[in-house]
Each structure stands twice: as structure tokens, then as C-alpha cells.
Amino acid sequence: MIRVMLAEDQTMIRGALASLLGLEPDIEVVGEAADGDEAVAVAVATRPDIAMLDIEMPGRDGIAAAEEIRRLVPGCQVMIVTTFGRPGYLRKAMEAGAAAFLVKDSPARELAAAIRRVLAGERVIDPGLAAAALSAGPNPLSPRERGVLTAAADGSTIGDIARKLHLSEGTVRNYLSSAIQKTAARNRIEAVQRARTQGWL
Numbered sequence: 001m002i003r004v005m006l007a008e009d010q011t012m013i014r015g016a017l018a019s020l021l022g023l024e025p026d027i028e029v030v031g032e033a034a035d036g037d038e039a040v041a042v043a044v045a046t047r048p049d050i051a052m053l054d055i056e057m058p059g060r061d062g063i064a065a066a067e068e069i070r071r072l073v074p075g076c077q078v079m080i081v082t083t084f085g086r087p088g089y090l091r092k093a094m095e096a097g098a099a100a101f102l103v104k105d106s107p108a109r110e111l112a113a114a115i116r117r118v119l120a121g122e123r124v125i126d127p128g129l130a131a132a133a134l135s136a137g138p139n140p141l142s143p144r145e146r147g148v149l150t151a152a153a154d155g156s157t158i159g160d161i162a163r164k165l166h167l168s169e170g171t172v173r174n175y176l177s178s179a180i181q182k183t184a185a186r187n188r189i190e191a192v193q194r195a196r197t198q199g200w201l
Helices: 011-022 036-046 062-072 085-094 110-119 128-138 143-152 157-166 167-183 189-198
Strands: 003-006 027-033 052-054 076-084 101-102
Touching: 003 011, 003 036, 003 110, 011 027, 011 110, 036 052, 036 128, 052 062, 052 085, 052 110, 062 076, 062 085, 076 085, 076 110, 085 101, 101 110, 110 128, 143 157, 143 167, 157 167, 167 189
Parallel strands: 003 027, 003 052, 052 076, 076 101
Antiparallel strands: none
16 A cells, blocks of 8 residues: 655645545555645654645745655655646755656646656656756756845845845845846846746745
8 A cells, every 4th residue: 555645735635635546546645734844744653655745835835845754754755746837846846855746737647647656766757847947947046146036025125135134235236136137037026926937936
């Protein structure tokens, strides 16, 4: 029996996934979680063969949870199943040790097949997303540029961002200017949107 743990913050989707997998004769759902922190705790408690995680969840996101689960439960393989098929997310998930990355609009029958393939030692990646990730290249933003852009996402002023990140206003302007240039955006709002679309933040 393949033991699977599900982490998904939307209760209805989590329930649907559990029901779908429960129809498979060789798969058993042994735990469920509604956020990233709970996912780590449930994985440690249940020691599943597969942890199936969404990316955008409250608290710790699915990628951070994947990294922690791989560290604490080394025998558990991680699969990311998400709505957000972004090249940058795929790259981050692979760096965090995920063995699979699927988007939620994949056919349902592919999910159980992907679980079996991962357990057999394969990597399973949505083909369209793999091609997009290769063409997108690596994240061009430095950690500091990502931090400043993330802080700017809620409309904070230069002064607010400088205080929040303990930087001078001139330094914040330089990082924002560089991030805007690297994302080929016209302003910081557009830079945030483009970086998010690519999964760079």
C-alpha cells in the first residue's frame, strides 16, 4: 500500500483529492493538512511514502514545507500539485527536493500514475511547464532585490521599505531600479507582477 499525505488549504479540493486517491486499490491517504506548518507535523507523525503539497498555503508555503519534510522524513518523496504552474516555482521545488511537479488541471488519472512513478524513483514534471522553465532561464533577481520587491508589493513607500529592511532609502531605490530593469517592467508594481508570474518572488 502506498501511504500518501495531502496538504492543501482549500478544504473542498483536499477532500476531492483524498476521495479520488481513495478509489485506487494500492493508495491510502494517511494524513491531511491545511497549511505548510501542519504538513510538516503530519508528515513527521505519519511517515508517509509520498507527501503531496500545494504551493500557496498559509504560514509556511509548500516549497519550504517540502524542504523541511525531506530533511525530517528522508524516506518520504514530495510531490507538488498546484494551480500555479510558474517556471520559477518549478525550479524552487526541484531545489527543495521535490520529485514531482504537476498542475491541478492535469487529468485526474495522471495523479495516481504519477504517485506510482515517483515511488518507483522517477521524476514527474508537467511537460509544458518543464519547457517553459528551460526557456525562462534562472531567476535574475538577487536575494536583496527579491526582498525589496516583496516589501514593495503592498504599496509601501520607499521610506517604509527602508525602515522595514533596515536599509537606506537610496539603497532601496537602487535595488528597485535594478529589479525593474531585470524584469523589463515600467515601474515597481509591474516588476512585482512580472516577478510573481515567473515565480521569482
